[in-house]
Amino acid sequence: MKHGEELLKKMNALSISGAKPGKIADICYNSRNAVRKGAFVAITGNAMDGHDYIMDAVKRGATTIIAERKPEKKLPRRVTLALVKNSREALATMANYFYDSPTDYLKVIGITGTNGKTTVTYLVESILGAGGSPCARIGTVEYKLLAETIPAVTTTPESLDLQKMFQTLKESETRYCALEVSSHALVQHRVDHIKFRSAVFTNLTQDHLDYHHDMEEYFASKVKLFKERSPEISILNSDDPYGLRLLDIVEGQALLYGLKKNVDVTVENLYLNADSIVMTLKTPSGSSPVRSNLTGRHNVYNIMAAASVGIAEGMGVDEIAEGIGNLEGVPGRMERIDEGQPFTAIVDYAHTPDALAHVIRAARELTGHKVITLFGCGGDRDKTKRPLMGKTASTLSDTVIVTSDNPRGEHPEKIIEDILDGIENNVKSKSPVHVEVDRKRAIKTAVKLAGKGDIVLIAGKGHEDYQIIGKQKVHFDDREELRNAIKERYGEV
Structure with a gap:
């Protein structure tokens, strides 16, 4: 349990009315999950508006409501109502505080870009595993938390679900998590308060323009991961024009990968076979022959991105090559x-x-x-x-x-x-x-x-x-x- 007064202070609420804030047993954004002495955060989605379910949450025992506007019906005296400017932003703040900032103890590797996110997370998991560091994986296919695997609902879960997963990983003493970070998640504050060890940019091409309206707005959403979340290390595809634009924006250490000159990680002697990719991986830690079970030139870039993560974590190039070779494949990707x-x-x-x-x-x-x-x-x-x-x-x-x-x-x-x-x-x-x-x-x-x-x-x-x-x-x-x-x-x- 967390004391409601402390938790509400963290959110910078516009106003607090009703009952004096008491202890909060749990947090939810789905009224069906509301519990006695719990907090319900009303968020607006594409199909439904959580504000329409405030009274349902109250009936189920919720005593703290966080919303962007007052409900139409009068709340019972036992309920505290906190009005905020942005419910999703408030949810992220509450979740991080409620679960004691678990990413302070984890090394979260965020992967963003239009294409390649899923494959890179699988490769990162395999590479770090080869180095003796088990790595959780959260993304489009599934949420693999080592001890359990949860079917994926969205590429990047809601902030509350993420923080709960991170807390589970912290308790199991897992050191690493590879996380796919979607543009929607960045705009919707789902990754707020996550401490990123590194952030990887794969590429940017047309997608989601029904949501972002144009490519500049789409790119601006990706920039949030590197500017607002301040990763310790930024890993960028320098063959992508948007990757080069990010290089001018990021602060701190940057690692570049690509097939052109002036990069930190690249490949030579590349052979694209029917059932494999064979190449020499060149890194600041040295070079090593690599055979991957993946196919296609686009996966060469995914391999370089994941290898860069290994370099950022101080791994030897032979261990990285081993991890690349250990990955049999990725579900639904070639x-x-x-x-x-x-x-x-x-x-x-x-x-x-x-x-x-x-x-x-x-x-x-x-x-x-x-x-x-x-x-x-x-x-x-x-x-x-x-x-x-x-x-x-x-x-x-x-x-x-x-x-x-x-x-x-x-x-x-x-x-x-x-x-x-x-x-x-x-x-x-x-x-x-x-x-x-x-x-x-x-x-x-x-x-x-x-x-x-x-x-x-x-x-x-x-x-x-x-x-x-x-x-x-x-x-x-x-x-x-x-x-x-x-x-x-x-x-x-």
Whole structure:
């Protein structure tokens, strides 16, 4: 328990009314989790507003309410109401105080950027593990806290959930945590009060412009990690123009990685094979041959980013190389589906124009035959990237299949029309285009079209095991559907 008066002081509340603040047993932002003598923080989300559930939290025993405006109904006398300018900011402050600032005892490595965050966290975990330091991992796929693994809800959890996880790690004496930091999380104060040992910037390309409006606003959200959160070490991709802009902004130590000159971490003797990447890793600590089970040029950058974390932690280059080699793969990232079929089948999470270009090019490097690309675009998300993804796929692929992704509240046919605009206006496109709204049937079509030596690339959903249609979340896993389609065509091969 924490004393409410002390906790409310930390928030700089605009006003406090009602009962004198008492002890607070717990904090929640979902009224269903409210407990006796607990605090409920009303935050406004995309679909629901926590202010509409204040009375529900009170009925469940909450005696402290933090909100941006007064509730319509009068609160009972036993309840303390604190009004704040920003509920999410207040939640982060309360959570850090309630759990005794656990990141003072942890080394949190924040990874941000449009693409590559998940793969870098997996690599960092493997590299630090090779050096004898177990590392937790929180991100898009799952929240791995060593002793337990929790299915991921969002890429970066809410501040309260994060601080609770960090407290769990502190109690288990875990030293490290690799954390994916999304642009939404930075704007919404989810990582406020987290002490970052280092922050990694992977790249910045178009995504989330439904939320950030333009690339400058999107970039400004990323800057927050390096400027407001003040990591001890900033690790930057100097081959990315936004990485170079960050170099002029960051304070303290900076490590640069890339394939160009004047960097701290780079690679030489690079060979991109069908099932691996072979190269020489060059670092301030020396050089070492490396073989990674990952594939594709984009993963060379992810490897350099993670290797830079190892360097920042004082690891030897041989240990770093060992950790890189130990990682078998990342769920839904260039993940191969092998049922003995005479073609290569790959599932990848690529859902931006740049990511899609990278994985198609990576697939192209694996074969001299056809690349068949299947993809869609999410509903209620950045509409401007749809024609760009259509143009990318039709330029780089031999055959394109356009289908549904997570249509959410939009009509999937309308989303597909937006994608087709980019294909129809692409003078470089000579690719046959198939349209199949039903993703399951679309995957079957891709498998039927594949010949010996071809590559079937199923892009957009990666590790996800669901599809969101309207407000309904139904089970759907590209990997399962791809396996089933292959078995249907070839039998139990």
